[in-house]
Amino acid sequence: MSSPSKAEFSVPHFKASDYGTFFLAGGLSATLSHGAMTPIDVVKTRIQIDPAYKRLGIVTGTRYVIANEGPRALLTGFGPTAVGYLAQGGAKFAGYEFWKVQLTKLAGDQETAIQYRTAIYLTASSIGEFFADILLTPLEATRIRLVSERGCANGLVGGFTRLAREGGVGQLYAGLLPIICKQIPYAIGQFTVNEWCHEVAQRSMTDEQKRTMGTVARLGVNLGSGIIAGFAAAVLSHPADTLLSQINKGHGPSGSMVYRLTTLAKEAGFRGLFAGLGPRMIMTAGLVSSQFLMYDAIKQALHAPKGLEIHKE
Template sequence: MSGLIKPEKLSAAPQFSPLNYAQFFAAGGICATVTHGALTPVDVVKTRLQLEPSGSKMSMREMAKTIVMKDGPSGLLTGFGSTAVGYLIQGGAKYCGYEFFKKQAIDYFGVQKAKEHRQLVYMGSATAAELIASTLLTPLEASRIRLVSQPSYARGLVDAMQRMWAQEGMGGFYAGYIPILLKQVPFSIGQFYTNEMMHNFVNAYVPKDKLQRAGKTGQITVQLGCGIVAGSVAAILSHPADTLLSKINRGGVGHGSMMSKLGVAAQQTGFVGLWAGLGTRIIMTAALVSSQFLIYDQLKLFFGTPHSIEV
């Protein structure tokens, strides 16, 4: 992550106060809400493409036109409320959690060992943070996908959640919990691990004086470049589970155990179908992740939050 305490300057992990973690949560929640909210039309098109029958050749543009013709321009904003609320909570928990668990790992291993095992620190911190964030996100994500896949299901987020609770109970909200973990954990690992490693690469191979001469423009360029690579990797790692999650929340995959539903969804979808909409999703997540990291860092500067820790 940018705005980091460089490893050569790190002899002991700095201390973060409860206020600092609140600032991490606020910055993470805002950056996730802004970016996911802005990309709602792309996400609606991507989700509808995933719900097409296996072998469908419909393009992103064709699907967007179909949605507008059927539901009007507002159809491209279906599920916006669920997206905004869900990612305010999920983004805050994920970014704050990543900072927290990375700090705990450095404290546990010590700075030197943490540097030697930095890959494990990155992946472990991302996994732990995402487990918490996904548990909070799942009910809202289930409501969003139901609204996108069945536009007449409810009038909005609150109505959708009330109907799901009345008809399906807690099981309806968490029907996609395992798939969302299979989606979000690889996504977060790809996002944070790749971003950290890309920044390490830049720090190792780009002369420091060149970076300093580039000033703010160079800093933003590095932030966006690392974020674009991280977003692309995150999309590829998480896409099959993202497709299955859409299928399960649409319904029609039986009423057995979650593993049974996953098996039915995978069988219905087929290997090729698992990758439907990947190109769209890479574009979306590359823009989303790079923008998130940029906004996150700018908000931390605004809040006066201490720098993140790099090992």
């Protein structure tokens, strides 16, 4: 007698308009959160690449910037940050939703999908982030150039034009490999850890608690999951974030990107690669948690469908 077949896993069938809504919600949440964090990012980048800031923290670094350059310096790079993460955030969130559905269908049944849910999260976030990084890289290069080289240009258009004129496409995409090395671990921490935190929270509640959970409790779970995911994203991606800042500053030897990254990593050492991690953990926890909160709120406001959940009960 043949063994009973596994139950078919029913997955949502999202339309193109649904993915368009996911893109809009992800883009808005990313650009709003990253734009708000611009002052912290300015100080973090200075700590990574400027010897004058090497021993400073987020508070003392902020005071140093204001004292030497004025308060407006804390908004350096706001333009490329807002535009870059509008495109990147949209592609990342919509891509994650898309590939999670496709990989779940590929699993074939509910039991297999749940068994390999971590692999699904890892793969979906990695693929979605890869394509998002192609959109982000030239704008991130412009942002870092504006932050690290005072007075190099007036805003987004001027900085982007100067980079394109001086180095062409090669200069604009010089940071593609390190940004992929940075952003894919970031996305893995952001989405995978967030999924696991939500699953742990749900498994700790009874069916009655799930049914009666109010807005405040739901907000607490979402916020806590986002903060933990943000810490994970910061730690996983910080070494590559440091190298990306160095590459866009023009540091390191000539040669292939792999050789330059390897050399810079050796020169920096373990402590150097994690310089500025404290400020970035604070920044990333705020970024990730606020992004998830805004992403869900915008989707609800636009009457978008819920994303696929494959948590283990």
